[in-house]
Amino acid sequence: MSARPTFDHELEQLNTDLIKMGTLVEEAIENTITVFQTQDYDLAKTIVEHDRQINDMEKIIESRSLSLMLRQQPVAVDLRFVSTALKVVTDMERIGDQAADIAELLTHMDGSHIYTVIQHIPDMAKNTKQMVHDAIAAFVQLDLELAGRVKKQDDVVDDLFNRVKDEVIKILKTDGAPVDSGIDFLMIAKYLERIGDHAVNICEWLEFRLTGEINHTKLL
DSSP: OOHHHHHHHHHHHHHHHHHHHHHHHHHHHHHHHHHHHHOOHHHHHHHHHHHHHHHHHHHHHHHHHHHHHHHHOOOHHHHHHHHHHHHHHHHHHHHHHHHHHHHHHHHTTTTOGGGGTOOSHHHHHHHHHHHHHHHHHHHHHTOHHHHHHHHHHHHHHHHHHHHHHHHHHHHHTSTTOOHHHHHHHHHHHHHHHHHHHHHHHHHHHHHHHHHSOOOOOOOO
16 A cells, blocks of 8 residues: 555544544533433442543543654645644543543532532533533534534534633522532632633644644643
């Protein structure tokens, strides 16, 4: 097999690995939604344990990407794909970490009645999960229009975060308020907001991949 078909095959495998890692990340977010709704703390512990799989995928993709750059010396367009793949897996790994952090917080809140009061965290989680799914799809499919929609959706997540803050502040002003649980819920909402920001980062790496222009990405 000549060099270019081999290289194209390896690029396709890199795409496949990105999709696999994205699936693991989406599952982690979906499971955090389930834990929030059902208080299934065994599932929460599973999320933390499965974060290692996401970390392993990051290492596989990093190794594949670096190998491609060293062995194949790709031209500009292909080099941008490989280099942005390295950036994207970093964002996905951090999303996995933040989903695990949410699960860890939830395990400490067994029996907290605040679950019945906070209304907008499940909506935040569903929106961020969709953002992550669409951001990865946009990157793999080279879909700038979809990437643009993801970036707009970030405004919705930011608005929901502000609503959660208002809800928690209202709760904490009441007598006998569960202060620790309130703070934990604020942390959960902040992690979800950051997941949305990582999805936006992925979309901006797509823009660089296609145009060579770098927009500002948030360091999270």
